[in-house]
Amino acid sequence: MKHPVLILALLLSTVLPGVSSAAPTPSAAPEAARNVVLVHGAWADGSSWAEVVPYLQAAGLRVTAVQNPLTSLADDVAATRRALAQQDGPTVLVGHSWAGTVISEAGADPKVTALVYVAARAPDAGEDFAALASRFPTMPVRAGVETHDGYSVLSEPAFLDHFANGVPxxxxxxxxAVQQPIAADLFAGKTTVAAWRSKPSWYAVSRDDQTTSPDLQRFLAERMKATTVELDSGHLSLVSHPKEIAEMILEAAGKRTR
Structure with missing residues (x-):
């Protein structure tokens, strides 16, 4: 007769097919990190992290916010790698929205000990993310994308009502007013690696997101077996819920546990 512990393990593997011994688990103690690199998304700049930064600094972390050019995936990854090169040891790499693609590529850097995704894309290596996203609802913000001279911006109504919903x-x-235009073909870039396949990952889902489908976010979080939190927030949870986002980053840095 099989040992009871073995039977229990087999049952759990059947009931919970998403659990894999090869992937980081939420219960695994994260490696202590002293640095955090924050990467902003499309139609934004590094100032979008302004509400999160003080919480991290108060906890003793060295914080760097990348200023992405938003001209191509390669350019954004290069900017993030330059920031990582300036870190003096273990680093948590955080990405919001489009920057999830950036950190999935740049996160292979050996200094990166954990990845944090905030309402973010998280493509697999070489994946056509647009095709993946098409399996989920198209969100209202897309109707407000305006393209001029090879760059795209969000109209004021789309930005205020759907991109920044939930923000005062x-x-x-x-x-x-500080919205940064993006290259019109920015989202066509494909990663060559998915760092979340080898690094412990955290994911903050925005339940009231009108830019990236919450169901898509849940799919991505489950696929990467991320430690996941859900917030009653729009797309800009880093602005509307900075304390909760900071707490998740601190957990990824080994500074706090649930």
Whole structure:
């Protein structure tokens, strides 16, 4: 007769097919990190992390916010790698939205001990992410994308109502004013590696996201077997829920546990 522990393990593997011994598990203690590199998404800049940074600095972490050019995946990865090169040891790499693609590529850097995705893309190596996303609902913000001279921006109504939903109006208008245009073909870039396949990962799902489908976010988090939290937030949870996002980053840095 099989040993009871073995039977239990077999049952768990049947009931929970997403659990794999080869992947990081939520219960695994994260490696202690002293640095955090924050990578912003499309139609934004590094200032979008302004509400999160003080929490991390108060916990004793060295924080760097990348300024992505948003001209191509290669250019954004290069900017992130330059920031990583300046870190003095173990580093948590964090990406919001489009930057999830960037950190999936740049996160292979040996200094990176953990990855944190905030309402973010998380493509597999070489994956056609647009094809994957097409399996999920198209979100309202897409109707507000305007392209001029090879660059795209969000219209003011789309930005305020769907990109920054849940953010106080005054703050949302400021974010709209500093919106950074993106190359019209930015999202066509494909990664060559998926760092989340070999690094412990965390994911913050935004339940009221009108830019990236919450169901797509859940799919990505489950696929990477990430430690996942769900927030009653729009796409910009790093602005509307900075404390919760900071707490997740601190957990990934080994500074805090649930």
């Amino acid at each position: 109006a005054r703050q949302a208008h400021v974010l709209y």
